[in-house]
Structure formats: C-alpha cells, structure tokens
Amino acid sequence: KENYKKFYEQFSKNLKLGIHEDSTNRKKLADFLRYYTSQSGDEVSSLKNYVSRMKENQKDIYYITGESKESIQNSAFVERVKKRGLEVVYMIDPIDEYSVQQLKEYEGKNLVCVTKEGLQLPEDEDDKKKLEEAKSQFEGLCKVMKEILDKKVEKVVVSNRLVTSPYCIVTSQYGWSANMERIMKAQALRDTSTMGYMAAKKLLEINPDHSIIINLKEKANADKNDKAVKDLCLLLFETSLLASGFTLEDPTSHANRIHCMIKLGLGIDEDECAAGDVGGVIQEISPLEDEEED
Template identity: 75%
Template sequence: MIEPIDEYCVQQLKEFEGKTLVSVTKEGLELPEDEEEKKKQEEKKTKFENLCKIMKDILEKKVEKVVVSNRLVTSPCCIVTSTYGWTANMERIMKAQALRDNSTMGYMAAKKHLEINPDHSIIETLRQKAEADKNDKSVKDLVILLYETALLSSGFSLEDPQTHANRIYRMIKLGLGIDEDDPTVDDTSAAVTEEMPPLEGDDDTSRMEEVD
C-alpha cells in the first residue's frame, strides 16, 4: 500500500473479513511466540535495559522511549510510532499540506519509539562500550547516528541533513584513523606557502616597480 490515499482508508477500515488490520510500523505488534521464546525475550530486555536508558537520555525528546524489539532480524534498530501517532507516510502527507496545523503537527510527529535489535552485533558492541563509559563522546555520536539512520530507513525525513552528513564524515575519519585535529590538505598547503623563502629577484622586481 503505497498510495497516499491508503493512509486515510486504512485508518477507517479497521477490519477485513473478520480480521483486524494491524500496522507493522506501530508499537504493539504481537508476533506468535512460545513460552521459551518469551522467556528469552524477557532476558534480553533485562540485559539491554541499561543501554535503553542511556540511549533515551541521549536522544531526549526525539523519542518517547527506547525498547528491545522482537520484530527485527537484520537491522540494528528501527523507528515505530505509537498506536495513535502518524506513520512515516502520513507524516509526509501532513507536512505537504499548505494549511497544516503546526501545533498538531508537533504533537503527532513526536510520538516515535526506537526499537533495538538485541541480536545485532552493533547493538551488542554498543552495549559493552556504553557500560564501560557511558560518557564516551563516541557513544553519543553512534546513538544519534543510529537513530537518524533508522529514521531514514523507516521512511521519515531528517530535520537537519547537514548535521547528519557531518556526523557520518566524523565516523569515516574515525574508521580511517584520521585525527580530528589533523590539518587538512588546504591547511597544509597554506602552511607550506607561508614557510617558503622569497624567490631570488623579488627585491629587484620591487625596486623596478618603485622606479616606474
């Protein structure tokens, strides 16, 4: 269902042939689980409880809460909306309205939840890194980068794409082993130019200009 009108139709069409329609992009999605799977899920929630709290503190009002997911398989995290919040498609539709109500816009668009995949290597490594030092600057950068990437992959738009791009560039520098304080090529060229001695004949040229 990719047409804009689908959002309005599904909101009114609650059931189809006796089956309740459920949005997989919203909270409260219940997947069939046996007792063993439920027990493992509870253990994962306990294990990642501290990481969820750290991520919520970093993201502050960007999300309502951070929880451990049971719907993710290959992705490290995803953004879902609350039961009565707007989906990504609905948010895009409302942003395109010329006569939109900005007060409602801010309220409905704010109802986002971040779900993390406890079985993903990125989340597990981030948990270890955060527990070692939750004040590590790289932890904050990684959490925000994960959140913004999850926004994009979940169909939402970024409020400040340039900041997201700068954060990616910093991570690329980190991956390449480049120090943030290292001079750039332009800075190095400028420094070399300043240190170069004057060419022979410069004084003669200056004198000729004075004579002219």
Template identity: 55%
Template sequence: ALDKRKFEDMSSGESTTGDMKIQIIPCRDANRLIIRDTGIGMTKADLISFLGTIARSGTRAFMEAVSAGATDMSLIGQFGVGFFSAYLAADKVKVVSKHDKDEAHAWESEAGGEFTVRPATPEEDGDNILERGTSIVLSLKDDMEEYLSEDRIKELVKKHSQFVSYPIELLIEKEIDVEEKVEEEEEKKEDEEKKEGEEEEEEKKDDIEVEEGSEEEEEKKPKTKTVKKKVEEFERLNTQAAIWTRRPEEVTEEEYKEFFKTLGSEWDEPLAWKHFHFEGSLEFSAILYIPKRAPFDLFDSKKKRKNIKLYVRRVFIMDDCEELCPDWLSFVRGIVDSEDLPLNISRETLQKNASMNTIRKNLIKKVIELFKEVAEDDDKFKTFYEQFGKNVKLGIHEDGDSRKKLSSLLRFKSTESPDDLTSLDDYVTRMKDKQEKIYFIAGESIESIAHSPFVERLQTKGLEVLFCTEAIDEYCIQSLKDFEGKEFQNITKEGLVLPEEEDEKTKREELAKKAESLCEYMKGVLGSKVEGVKCSDRLVDSPVVIVTAEYGWSANLTRIMRNQALSDKSMFDIMAAK
C-alpha cells in the same frame, strides 16, 4: 394533460386516438411562440381555479424574485406549478383550452396579477382553438427572439423532453424539389429548338421498314421542370426511446451502448451497466454505467458533477443533483426516472424530500452489486481497479454504511504477491496459525517498503504483509479497522503483536530484561526526542528502528501531511512519530 386524457379514454372504454401529441409553432413575424397539446383540456372553471389562483398569489412573488436576480431555474418550482416561468421570456401569455365538458375559453394575463377569461372565438384565436386540448401563446419580449430559433428549440427539447412518451413536433420551414408544368410559351420555344433534330429523326425512320400493326405513338406527355419550393411541415423532435422504461431482458447490448453515448461526451463503450426498476414506497427506474476510463479531473472538487441525470416521468429535471449520488461515485454515469417526485421540484425541496434518500440508498446498493459483478471477470476488474480503485477506497473512508460491502473489492500487492494484486479474502485464507491481525506497511513505493527493516521479522516468520502505496490507503484502512473480524496492524507502529510459540515468548522476555538498563540509558541520552526505548524482536539484520506511537501519524502519513499546501505545521509536533 395527455396522460389524463389517455386515462379518461381508457376508463370510459374509448380507444385513445393517435393524435395525442405536443406541437411547437414559432411565429417569427409576430414574435410569438405557440405550444399546443391535444390533451384533456381545461374548462372555464379550471382556467380560473388553476391559472387564476396562481396568477393572483404566485406571479407577483415570482417576478419579484426574478427581478431581484434569482435567475436559477430551480427556483421556479417554488411558485405555483412552474407555468409562470413563461414570463421570463414573454410579456403576455394566452391560454386557449377546450374540454369535452365545456366550450373553448381563452385565459390572458400580462403577469400583473390580473387576468381575463372569455369565450374563444375564431376571429381572435383562430387555429389555437382545438377540438380538444390546450394552446399556449407566448408574446415574447424583444430580447427573447432566441426562443423562435429552430436550433434553440431543438436544443431545449433534446435536453429536457427527448424521452417524453408523446410526440413533440416542431413546425419547420424547408426547401423541397417539386415538378412544375412548363408554361405554354416556354414549351413552344423548346419545341422549336428541337424541331430540326426531330426532322432528321423522321428521315431515318422512312428508311426503316415498319411492320403492319406497329404500336401507335405514345400520347404526348405534358412537360415539367424541377424547382425549389419552401414548405412548412411538422418534424418530430423526440425520436429517442426511453430504454429504461422497458424490462432489462428486452433491451439489447447495442442499445445500452448507444444510450451510454447519449449521456454526455462519451465516445468509448461502457465497461459495465446495471438496469433495474424499484417498486415499494416509491417507484423509479434507473440505468447506471461504469465507464472504461476515468476523467482526468475525477477528483476536482470544484467541478460541477453531471454524472446522473434526474427525470420525473421522462421529463428532464437536472443533471447535477448531489443528493442522488455521493462524491466517491462521481464517475458512475446514468439516469434515474421517478414516477413519484413532482415535476416542479426544486433544488431546495429535493434536500427535504424523503424519497431522495430512498433513491440514493438504492442507487448505492445497486452500484456496489455492479462492482461485485465486474469483480467476477478478472480482465474487467483489472481495468476497473486501475481506473477507479481510489474511489472504492474513498467510499470506505467516507461511507460508513457501505464500508463492509466495499472492503471485499480492495486489492493490494504484498510480500506473497509482489507482482499481482491480492484481495483481503485471499490474504485471510493464507494467514498462519495463531495469526490474529492483517499486517500492512504504507510508503511511497513498493521498492522502498519491500526492503524496509520493519518487514524483516515478518518475512522470516512467513507472515504476509500488504503494501499500501497510494496516499489514500492509510485513511481507508484506518476507517475500515478490520476485515472479517481480523484487525489491521501497521507494522511501523508500536504494539506490533506477532504469533509466537511459548519458548519464543520466554526468550524475548529474557532479552528484554537483560537490555533494560541499556534502554534506560539511551532514553536518558535522547530525552524528550523519543517517548521510549525498548528491546524488540521485530528486527533481524537491522540494529535499530524508529517506530510511531500507536495513535500517532505513521512516517508515511507525516510525509503526506507535510506535502499538503495548506497543512498545519503545528500538528506535526502532536501527531508525528517520536
């Protein structure tokens, strides 16, 4: 209503006055809550057309749903414009509205499907008749007195409307100090008490020589006293600025940090942030933050995520919208404010809304850009990777569209970098001539895999091996498959291909031929316990090693699966190493 008034005033060349606001007036004695706006208002025809039509068609269905236990506020959007959510708290609703093109009228209904529209009168409607605008009078149910509480109203406005661009004012009662004139009798009594002291002062003055033309005595001022008095006044509730509506270069670093703390229970400063506006098939603004610390329950699947707040035209809609952000980005905090989504959008319609998919894709794109900006600062990225490295790997595992973009963020320790993390980019630059694969080994700790027999031959040939010690590492690499055209090779599996010269290849083939009968004998002894016995050049000091079938579970993955509380033991016979 206020936006429409502003648009009409601008279109007609009139200057928009400064009285555009929303007021909330709790009437505790009458058990009523009044909400006013000085917007465009509604004509009699508007009241009948908008509110009347919904009253006949939507209210009964809405109340039936509520009676049946559908208390989820997201359902409200399915019934009309959401106006009739008022009947969750009120028995009767009256709307008094004045439009420039009509006289003031009052619409009344008790949610029974019937309503009345009449001319508004001072006798029946009093101060609710505005020069222009609308007053909504809610006659609250007996058990809904909480909505008259000053604290409850402030809480709701802060949650849902703290960033609305028009002032939202609440009528509050407060005590102030006022100066009151002392009554005549009280003043006389005070004068008598001081008379004796004044006479003594006069005697002292007589002893002092006063020059001719001295100042006349000041006229006696009326005496006052300070008393407490209860007064009513409007207090603005939405004082916080919606900084995302401004251009990024206009917002200071301190403003970004302070805004981050308002998004939840954050007390620390953010590690980094990204502020952007998107214009295209739809329009939205967003500010996204990376916190410095991961929450202790980051990967708790049962916890309701409230990391991204969704606003529509600066009105809060929800903070647990799974359609906005994938699970692997559950640590990212921020807000999204859309200009195109309807205000009464529900959780069900969000899932079918094409705009949500566009918003989601752009959020993921911008977050990855932010990650790469953080990667340019070694200290920041070290903090980021310590806290959220698993999320990056989870993103590679789950998000096929983002997999390649995220791969450059991966970091591992290796035989060439046992103390510091190295990137895949750096690994590729160190690859030997004729080396076609990126070698890795997965295990429980650096100590256990760094001295593994599987690493022996690669170290003698100067081939770098990545150490993967987190449970998600193998899943991540299996999903990624390759990096810049170089496939990953688990050195604990069969089929290991090492770069070799022609003479090395000839020597290997000769040894394999000589050991052929021995291998057949050992296979016969071991029987079905192994799939095969081969002569290999992957060992240097160790006599024998057991490798996994190329498409089976590695020993490390088998260990991880066995440790799952609800794991299927029958799968081990199929997938485990033989």
C-alpha cells in the same frame, strides 16, 4: 480479471474514498480493494484472498504503508513478520493512509500496522522467554540511550520485530506513521497546529542480537559517560530515522558526522579534518577510532 484490473486502475481512489467516508457500505467496498503483498509477487491480491492464506495461529492482517513497493518490501519493520511466514499487505497509495484509519477490521481480523508500537506476533513460550531475557540484559543500555536522546524519543525498548537490522523507529498506536507524516508535510495548506500534536511520538527499538547493539552495550557498561557512546547513540538515532522513513530535523549535522567518519576511514589525520568544512565535529566523532581498534 483483466477488465477488473483496468477498472481498478481508474477508480481505486474512489473506492478507497468510499471506505473512508461511507460507513454503511464500508464492508462491501472492502471486497473490491486490491493490494500488493509480500507473497503476491507482481500481482495484486484482495483482502479475501489474504485471509484465505492466513496461518492457523494468525489472528490479524498485517500491513505496512509507504511511498512505493520497493521502499517497503525490504523494510526493517517486515523482517520478523516475513521470517515467520506471515504475509504483509503493502499499502503504497497516499489515500491508503486515510482509508485504513476507517477500515479497522476485515472479516473479523484486525488490520495491524507493523510500524506501530505494540506489535504482537504469534509466538511460542521459547520466543517469549528469549524476549524477556533480552529485555533484562539490555535494560541498562535502553536507559543510557534514552538519557542521551532525551526528548527525541518517548522510550528505547528491545524489539521483537527485527532480524537483520540493528534498530528502527516505531510510532504510537494513534499517532501518524512516518509515511502519513511525509504526506502531511507535503500539503501546502496543512494545519500547522495539527502537525504539533499528531506528529509521531517516536520509540526507538533495538535488536538485541545485532553486533552493533551488543558492542554498544559493552561500551556503555564499561563507561556510560564515554563520549563515543553518546556519539554512537546520536548517529544510530539519525540513521534509524532515515531507515524508518522519517526526515531529519538537522540534516547538516548528520552529514557532518558522516563526513568525519569517511575521513577517519580514509586515514585523514584529525587536524586536517578539524580544519576542513566540518569544523569541530571531529572532536565528537574521534572516539570511534578507538572502537575500530578494539
């Protein structure tokens, strides 16, 4: 075991490159792969061992890609999966993004990325009924948020993957993940035309059980044209981008929104904030004071 660990540290990238390029030996090479998982602790696990630990009603191998184990083990994307007792494979090597595109299944089990749309988890009739009810109740809010965010997102939907987080940004099945987008942006000789059509089409998923979303729904139902609703939706979208591993197109505007909220929290009056370095942004954020008083 120790000898293989040393071997793997030296040649893991070669094995993964083989997965990507050698279709003939892909299945054989997959047996040699090792990953951290949500149940492996500080040790790495093979896919064969993962399959042996799968739940009776589990059909797929769930995985998430990211920059480090620490950055993804508490991600919003794995909340529901882990709560169901399902194991998640952590793929933290940049080359994993390339190899997993070719390694679509292992021992008849599909590899499913938990950051992509259409995540299907083992669920009973009660779970399905609860999700359908939530979709019906929050349909109006989803429409309002889509109108506000416009082309920033493909659509806004009720999530089946969130437990404690209020929202997350998922990507389309065949587009890049947030991690892949980060990797491609870091390449000095990248093809900018590829970035245009492969860059992730973003879907905003909301948690119908979270107090932020519940209160936002009430505020939108009362007056969907309320300035506070627009400001909150934009702020939620920007923070969900960051939490989901994306970068902001306009970080300065986001920082200005946060600065104004901090000033409001510190009791700095509106005139002083408006006269400061954040300019007129306070006029957009000021309705948040009313929400705190409600």
